[in-house]
Amino acid sequence: MTSDQARIRYEKTGHLATVTLNRPAVLNAMDLRTHAELADVWDDFAADDDMWVAVLTGAGDRAFSVGQDLKELAARERTGAAAPSSFGSRGKAGFPRLTERFDLAKPVIAKVRGYALGGGFELALACDILIAAEDATFALPEARLGLIPGAGGVFRLSRQLPWKIAMGHLLTGRPLSALRAYELGLVNEVVPAEELDDRVAGWVADLVACAPLSVRAIKEAATVAATLPLPEAFAARYPHEERRMHSKDAVEGPRAFAEKRPPRWVAG
Structure with a gap:
């Protein structure tokens, strides 16, 4: 991957916007540039009246996103460029991020294959509909890293799951399989990986028909x-x-x- 390659692929087809996290070599980890590019995409999606629905996904078949680029964070901390961080993205690249676009009324579908960890899971939690391949794995491992799920994971997981189950995953970073997430009502559908595109297309068609x-x-x-x-x-x-x-x-x-x-x- 070259340094000048776009972190985000943004495609418009009919009334559908497809937003792809495009760093497959690092499991679609999100660096500051990724967040900046995403902000431009969400601004455009919100403003374009011809765009009725968005699908958010990750490039490749190994990960939706493993969240924050920890190598970049560690490098910034070594140089003193990283300020202490807590909840939200105010003052950071890409503000407001999808996790804080509370006024975005257009529906967003998360299409998840492979790992959705940390900030990647938080992005999926911020979407309205979540379709997962059978190989999807969700987790918020921040407690194991001296961090917190500051992009809303603390708040959304404890609202979208029963309290004790949410706390079990938040406090330990334990992973959640796609099937278990479906059983708990966190995921709309779990399908074989080869059926994921078609199933998401069906949801898009239903939304566009409305x-x-x-x-x-x-x-x-x-x-x-x-x-x-x-x-x-x-x-x-x-x-x-x-x-x-x-x-x-x-x-x-x-x-x-x-x-x-x-x-x-x-x-x-």
């Missing part, structure tokens, strides 16, 4: 309301829902149903 403004409004409302009492959830303001409610798509859906034809969404 009204994009409805999808964004639903994600926004579910995310915001997750920590609200039910009466407050009903009374809260949801900007994406306000846009959907007054959109052409809100009229098109019922009209297409009544006319027995496929709807023609315009995301407006």
